[in-house]
Amino acid sequence: MFTSLHADKLTVLGGNIPLDGRVSWVPQGATGFQPSNAYLLTEGTSNLLVDSGLAVHSEEILDDLAELIGEGGGVSIFFTRSEMDCVSNLEPIAGRFDIERLFTGGVINPFDAFDDLSRMALRGRRHQIDAHRTEEGDSLARAAEIEIAPGRVLQVESPLLRLLPTFWGWDKETGTLFTSDTFTHGVMDRPDGQRIIDSTVEDTTTVEQVAGHLYAKYEWIPRSTCEPLREWLQDKFDTLDPEIIAPSRGCVLKGRDVVRRHLGFMLDALTPQLV
Amino acid sequence: MEEQLVETMSSDLPRSVAKGVTWMSSCLPFHLADRVIHGHNSTYLVQGEHSSILVDTGNPSSWPIISSTLDELLDGRELTYVFPTHPELPHTGNLPRLVEKYPNIQVVGDTRDYHLFYPQIVPNLHAKVPGDKVDLGGQEFVVVEALIRDLPNTQWGFAPGAGVLFTADGFCYMHRPELDDEDPVHLPGECGLTTGELQVPIAVENAAFFTGSALYWARFANDADAVYDRVLHLIDELGVTSVAPTHGNFISNIRDVEPIIRAGHKRAYRYETAQP
Numbered sequence: 001m002f003t004s005l006h007a008d009k010l011t012v013l014g015g016n017i018p019l020d021g022r023v024s025w026v027p028q029g030a031t032g033f034q035p036s037n038a039y040l041l042t043e044g045t046s047n048l049l050v051d052s053g054l055a056v057h058s059e060e061i062l063d064d065l066a067e068l069i070g071e072g073g074g075v076s077i078f079f080t081r082s083e084m085d086c087v088s089n090l091e092p093i094a095g096r097f098d099i100e101r102l103f104t105g106g107v108i109n110p111f112d113a114f115d116d117l118s119r120m121a122l123r124g125r126r127h128q129i130d131a132h133r134t135e136e137g138d139s140l141a142r143a144a145e146i147e148i149a150p151g152r153v154l155q156v157e158s159p160l161l162r163l164l165p166t167f168w169g170w171d172k173e174t175g176t177l178f179t180s181d182t183f184t185h186g187v188m189d190r191p192d193g194q195r196i197i198d199s200t201v202e203d204t205t206t207v208e209q210v211a212g213h214l215y216a217k218y219e220w221i222p223r224s225t226c227e228p229l230r231e232w233l234q235d236k237f238d239t240l241d242p243e244i245i246a247p248s249r250g251c252v253l254k255g256r257d258v259v260r261r262h263l264g265f266m267l268d269a270l271t272p273q274l275v
Numbered sequence: 276m277e278e279q280l281v282e283t284m285s286s287d288l289p290r291s292v293a294k295g296v297t298w299m300s301s302c303l304p305f306h307l308a309d310r311v312i313h314g315h316n317s318t319y320l321v322q323g324e325h326s327s328i329l330v331d332t333g334n335p336s337s338w339p340i341i342s343s344t345l346d347e348l349l350d351g352r353e354l355t356y357v358f359p360t361h362p363e364l365p366h367t368g369n370l371p372r373l374v375e376k377y378p379n380i381q382v383v384g385d386t387r388d389y390h391l392f393y394p395q396i397v398p399n400l401h402a403k404v405p406g407d408k409v410d411l412g413g414q415e416f417v418v419v420e421a422l423i424r425d426l427p428n429t430q431w432g433f434a435p436g437a438g439v440l441f442t443a444d445g446f447c448y449m450h451r452p453e454l455d456d457e458d459p460v461h462l463p464g465e466c467g468l469t470t471g472e473l474q475v476p477i478a479v480e481n482a483a484f485f486t487g488s489a490l491y492w493a494r495f496a497n498d499a500d501a502v503y504d505r506v507l508h509l510i511d512e513l514g515v516t517s518v519a520p521t522h523g524n525f526i527s528n529i530r531d532v533e534p535i536i537r538a539g540h541k542r543a544y545r546y547e548t549a550q551p
Contacts, residue, residue, distance in 0.1 A: 014295075016443075017391060022388070022389060022390060023388060023391070024385070024388050024426070024428040025388070025427065036391075044526050054391045054392065055391065055393065055394055056390065056394045062546045082363075082364065083362075084362055084363075084364070084388070084391075084392040085391070085392070087364075088392050108303075108364060108365065110364075111533035112289050112334070112335065112336035113368055114335060127466050156286045162491060163492070164425060164491070165428075170363065183424055217425060217426075219427060220492035220495065223496050223498055224497075225496075225546045226495070227546075228545075228546065229495070253281070274480070
């Protein structure tokens with residue numbers, strides 16, 4: 001079941017992950033349901049999918065995609081990471097839709113990662129976005145902008161706050177910051193709960209909850225020098241002033257007050273002695 | 276007609292590197308302007324009298340050659356176990372193909388998340404925790420806590436009868452000074468060499484480059500000595516003689532290599548004047 005985040009511009013698709021002890025990226029003992037998100041950016045007849053969701057949700061994502069872009073329609077894809085929670089529906093999407101362009105980092109071509117995707121025609125549609133590196137091993141986005149359609153771009157950046165090679169996206173048109181595997185802390189009590197935290201929802205999020213989710217995957221944070229990470233994050237949000245935080249997992253955070261509140265939680269979580 | 280994509284598999288491999296342990300490596304070729312370099316993406320087969328276990332699965336694009344190599348090494352027997360160290364594509368990408376080829380195979384290790392990525396293999400998943408042992412017949416495979424990792428559900432393994440510690444992305448390194456990519460690479464002809472056989476030894480700069488890139492957290496966490504002291508303690512406790520990383524040459528002289536990797540890890544830290 002998809003949900004519109006910005007009329008005719010941005011939609012979130014995906015299913016829910018039961019937190020039953022079999023998920024590594026949430027705090028131990030976490031319960032409830034965590035949304036798994038793919039986002040469709042739309043401009044006229046052009047479509048850019050940000051991540052592809054989990055294989056276990058393949059059927060609902062593909063059906064929703066068919067309803068949104070038409071059966072067999074054309075879509076470009078941008079992977080924020082090459083991890084399986086982002087890429088594992090690439091093959092079924094390619095089997096049902098026309099993947100026009102694939103934007104991804106890393107040296108491994110995701111088109112090569114699935115049995116039916118080793119076709120030269122598809123491989124030529126891949127655009128690598130992290131080919132330029134410094135001598136110290138930094139990755140910098142090469143394609144700093146992905147043109148969704150003339151006049152509308154998604155700006156791409158390799159964030160300082162990351163674990164594996166990761167890219168954040170910024171859609172100025174909708175004020176949306178795609179944060180991949182950070183800001184993933186919003187979970188639901190019920191599978192049919194509210195997957196968007198906005199001003200209409202009672203927000204019971206605590207800094208401990210944010211830190212728990214952050215440290216579950218970024219286990220090195222509590223023993224690390226976090227000041228540069230805080231400064232980078234604060235600067236990023238001051239510069240962009242996003243209206244929506246769109247993570248690969250967890251509830252979407254919508255509305256500037258909500259965004260600012262959750263930025264504060266994250267900055268405190270990046271000050272481990274406060275948690 | 277679709278192109279059959281196969282990553283390079285060195286003619287020097289597979290190679291027996293310890294009792295019952297075979298090093299299988301597909302090497303991803305990188306075509307630079309003036310040369311070709313290779314990146315190891317290794318899998319290891321540990322064989323006992325009645326069972327065998329594959330450590331990591333290799334890239335999906337190298338499946339045809341991995342499959343045929345398994346046919347050759349297993350000589351008609353089924354692969355009993357596969358131990359994916361962690362769920363990144365180079366380590367787990369062939370899980371569905373392995374289950375299709377060997378329907379009774381047991382996928383052992385920290386199997387959290389796999390039901391979400393590969394729902395079709397759920398019946399084959401058998402969760403293990405550090406200390407758990409798999410009996411292969413005259414050869415054991417022990418699950419070990421990963422002391423250097425990126426993803427939270429990374430595990431290491433140890434084959435006591437062979438003295439080999441399987442360290443996933445830990446102890447990965449490059450040994451060429453003029454590199455321009457984060458994957459550990461080498462020149463053609465070096466694919467099947469152990470670190471004791473390499474003519475150009477690993478440099479601290481190489482280890483630092485790789486650590487700062489692939490183990491990104493090392494640039495923020497200033498605790499290399501604590502990490503590698505624990506690793507050395509583990510090596511002593513288990514009686515490790517060789518280390519088998521997924522990326523990089525098989526390490527036959529761990530006592531010589533460990534100080535270089537440790538120094539590289541320290542150098543990857545970026546904030547010398549800041550509070551650790």
